[in-house]
Every structure is written in C-alpha cells, then in structure tokens.
Amino acid sequence: xxxxxxxxxxxxxxxxxxxxWIEANAPDVLCLQETKMTDEAxxxxxxxxxxxxxxxxxxxxxxGVAILSRVGLDDVVAGFGDDLPADPEARLMWATCGGVRVxxxxxxxxxxxxxxxxxxxxAWLERLRSALVDGVDPTDPLVVTGDFNIAPDDRxxxxxxxFEGATxxxxxxxxxxxxxxxxxxxxxxxQHHDQAGLYSWWDYRGGSFHKGHGMRIDLVLATExxxxxxxxxxxxxxxxxxxxxxxxxxxxxxxxxxxxx
DNA sequence: ATGGTCGTTGCACGA
Numbered sequence: 001x002x003x004x005x006x007x008x009x010x011x012x013x014x015x016x017x018x019x020x021w022i023e024a025n026a027p028d029v030l031c032l033q034e035t036k037m038t039d040e041a042x043x044x045x046x047x048x049x050x051x052x053x054x055x056x057x058x059x060x061x062x063x064g065v066a067i068l069s070r071v072g073l074d075d076v077v078a079g080f081g082d083d084l085p086a087d088p089e090a091r092l093m094w095a096t097c098g099g100v101r102v103x104x105x106x107x108x109x110x111x112x113x114x115x116x117x118x119x120x121x122x123a124w125l126e127r128l129r130s131a132l133v134d135g136v137d138p139t140d141p142l143v144v145t146g147d148f149n150i151a152p153d154d155r156x157x158x159x160x161x162x163f164e165g166a167t168x169x170x171x172x173x174x175x176x177x178x179x180x181x182x183x184x185x186x187x188x189x190x191q192h193h194d195q196a197g198l199y200s201w202w203d204y205r206g207g208s209f210h211k212g213h214g215m216r217i218d219l220v221l222a223t224e225x226x227x228x229x230x231x232x233x234x235x236x237x238x239x240x241x242x243x244x245x246x247x248x249x250x251x252x253x254x255x256x257x258x259x260x261x
Numbered sequence: 262a263t264g265g266t267c268g269t270t271g272c273a274c275g276a
Contacts, residue, residue: 009276010268034276036269061269109276117275149276203276204266245267248276 001028001071001098001258005145005218006239007106007201007249011035011066015043016244021251022050025236028071029097031104033147035064042066059090065106065146071098080131092128099261100226101136105146110167118167121149125176129183138184141226141261147201147249148219150177152187155196156216168215185221188230188254200235201249209240220254229257 004027008014011032022030035042035058042056053073058064067073077094079087091106105128108121128144136142150173154160163169181187189198199214208214220233233254240250 013268034268061271062275111275204268207265210265248267 001100001256002253003027003029003031003100003102003143003145003220003256004251004253005031005033005104005147005220006251007033007147007218007247009034009036009247009249011043011064012037012041013245014247015046017239017246019046019050021239022047022052022068025251025253027253028069029100029102030068031102031145032066032068033064033104033106035066036061037064055093055095057090057093063090063106065090065093065104067093067095067097067102067104069095069097073097080127081135082127082131084127087124087127091124098258099141100256100258101140101142103142103144103146105144105148107146107148107150109149110173112167113165113170121167122172122176125173126179129176129179132180132183132185138223139225140223141258142185142223143226143254144180144185144221145219145252145254147217148177149217150174151215151217152177152190152219156199158197158199158213158215168217180221184223186224186227188220188222188227189216189233189252191227191230192233198235199250200252202240204248218249218252220252222256225261226256226258229261231255231257
C-alpha cells in the first residue's frame, strides 16, 4: 500500500499538478494538506473519475486537509475526535483505508517562538498525543502523516545555525514530536535513510530549492505493527520542480506491505 | 537566464 503525504499549498492552484501526479504514481492513499478551500469547492468528482474515494475537512482561505483512497475510506472523523471544543482551524482528519487507520495532519506553523501561534502549536501537538493515548490502541496499524512543521533533528535542516531561535527546530517542538514517538509512533523515513540533507520543503523565496536550502518537515509516523511493514520511503523532489508552479512541499511516498494485516 | 516566492473572495499577511 503506497501512502503519500503532500502539502499542496492550495489545491485549487495545484490541481493541474496533482491530477497528473496521481495518474503517474497511483498512490493507494493520498493525504493532502493546505487545500485552502471550502468543502463545497473540493473537487471530489475529479478524484472519483480517477478511482478515488475522498473526504475533505476545509474552512476556506486557510488550512484544509483531505484523504484520497483507492483502498476504501471508512469511519471518517474530522478534528481530534475527542470531547473538547473543536479546533477552530481545519488541520486534522482520520479515516480507515485498506485496514490501516490514517490520520492526516497539518500542524500549526508556530510563526515565531514568542508568538501566540507557537503556544497554539505546542498545545495542538499535545492534544494530538492525548487523542492517541485516549482513542487508539498503539498495537493497531496506524499512520499519522502530514506537514508537522517540525524538523525532527539537525540532519533535517539545511543550516541548523541559521535556525537558532526559530520555529521548526526548537526543543519544545522536538519534545512534542518525541511525545508522539514515545506513545508508539516511528518516523519511518529514518528507518530507511540516515543521511542529512534529504528535505521535503523548500522556501519559495531566494532560490532555496536551487540552493538546497530545505527542511524535512513532512513526516510519515507509524505504529510498530505498521512501521515494520514499511518496505521503502522516498521524497519525490521532481514534484517540486518545473511549471506550472509547484507546491513548496514535495510528496513523501511510503510503501507498506499490508497483505498480512 | 549573473536574480530569484507564492497564495488568498488578496491589495496585507501567512507560509
């Protein structure tokens, strides 16, 4: 089962890149972030014509997440699925696809360490951890994937020194991510790749992609029963190139041998 | 190609 996460930075603007990418790569499950559209505008008919069921949790101008699947799409839940007041922003959804529970997450950016949005980011991650603790059996096959807006360690940042005092690399953010892994999730990319310099996001500004100035912030986290079935994971840098304008994120593609699940 | 962002019911702000 090929599971992909891709922050598309507006599905409306990116549809002419996303459709041919799906045709070329045939993901079984495709998790999208930053669709930036309402549920009414979500092009479910386009995906249905390609053989995909889909569900979308959107709010309009900002945020928005979706899950596309050609291996079933059941028990869709918007948000954290807990009893607390709903998150005001459309950043999380769940579905069961091909026997795997899938969570598609767009973690808040944080903006800067002294910003209220950074506090929101840390609280959001803790709420996700609590939702896992309260609602998921860690021995079940679960993948939590999406744009985490966190570089797990310094190998995941083009110049760690340039990010001192900035978001995405701060210890509280990395600790919040560690809270998820301590619950039972594994960053499956690091099961297959040790080296530094493998990124999933490059700023549009200043020719960052051309210079190799990126970060690995789009993650595929899996529970142990699923992580041990991951046969490979790669980042499709080609999707960050060319015209029409690409997203500033590349798709991350993880293969799982789910036949025995 | 000797610089260099993109997206939004935008025209300032978030990423």
